[in-house]
Amino acid sequence: MSLYIALPILMLAAVVQSAWLERLTVMGGRPDLVLVLVVAWALIRGLDEGVLWGFVGGLCCDLLSGGPLGVWTTALTLAAFLAGQPWVHTLGPTSIRLALMAVVGTLAAHVVILGLLSLRGYPVSLHWALRTVIGPAALLNFILSPFAFRFLVWFHQRSLRQSRLGL
């Protein structure tokens, strides 16, 4: 079930991010819809499914980027790896965990992207990135995360119902 819904949702999210959200810059930054979905799914379904979504979502983002293939895949897989860790569930109520992981996941993913681009020889300015890309993106992802979470919880409950019915 997870991969059946992951593919269309993440593909559409990557396309919406490229065709629409990339133009909606707020304070210089823009939301990472795919990242938010991946982190939310990792919180709902745990490490394995979260990482699978991270891998697929990252691949979709990479295919809509002119940069080297694998940058987004590595970043989102790692963000999901972080969000899916069992100790995250000890951090308090769901809303706190979600907010925390949206911010931490954004930071982790962007640091990985910058690191990989820097390794490939791209000029990288960490100070500028923190101020104008990562900071606003973390804030926007934090705002976006409850909506993404509610949407995915609906899918999660639907898949649970189907598995109980043996579908």
Next chain:
Amino acid sequence: MTRQGRSWLPYVLLALAILLLALSEAGTLGPVVNLTSYIFAPLERGVAGFVRVVGELSQTVREVRELQQQIESYQSENAALRVENIRLQEQYVAENQQLRLLLNFSEENPTYALVGANVVERGCEVYPCAEVIGVDNNPYLRYFIINTGSRDGVAVGMPAVTGGAVFAGRVARVSRQQTFVQLVNDPDSQTAAMLQGSRVSGIVEGRPDGSLVMTQILPDEIVEEGEIVITSGLGGLLPKGLVIGQVESVSYQEASLFQEAIIRPALDLRRVEVLLIITDFPRSTSPAPLEEP
């Protein structure tokens, strides 16, 4: 696939992601990426179209819209005229100045045997408009995704222009249905350029924050603020005379070998919606050897 109750899947996927990076660096994933464009290109076109329709619907007040359109048309007309003016200056004034200098040189040196070389005529075979359907998903890179591809004759390295003769960037990756254009302000972009008035040459580079800088300007060159920066055509990869921007400020530190100039782009590239890909243009050729009389 577990190890003492712990799953291997996350580690396998992490390793796969890093393997993808390595394969991408080796350039072996081209055909796979091309295949995926069959899925993504129509989807992106559809979403881009939907977004456009929704955007148009949101402008409910008709008078405001009409006024906005009028302002936009005046602005675009103004921008087109400015670009045309720069282009004509480049074509005639600068050429005239160069020919005068050559004439002076021949008059001052009557004993020299000189071979005249024609300035190659500007012009290009331009492919019909390509619509920008998406922007790079990576916030640190500046690429446009456009709705033309190799089926339309687009190939890697071809220049993209917009707003008349404003240089937007170069084709970096092309599949059958869509093309990735690396913008002139991408951090990895380098363009051979020169100043229109003083003919000072240098390299225009993109910076991580999206600004443009002209580097490799020799320290003894005089660079005036406000000078127009155009492509120099060096190397034959780009046509000469495409407008890049205007010099905003110049800096020179004693320790460095070259001067640097901050360039104000001719257009706000974030707002570009339509691009033209120049599929062919006349490249300057070396003069033919002298024939014995």
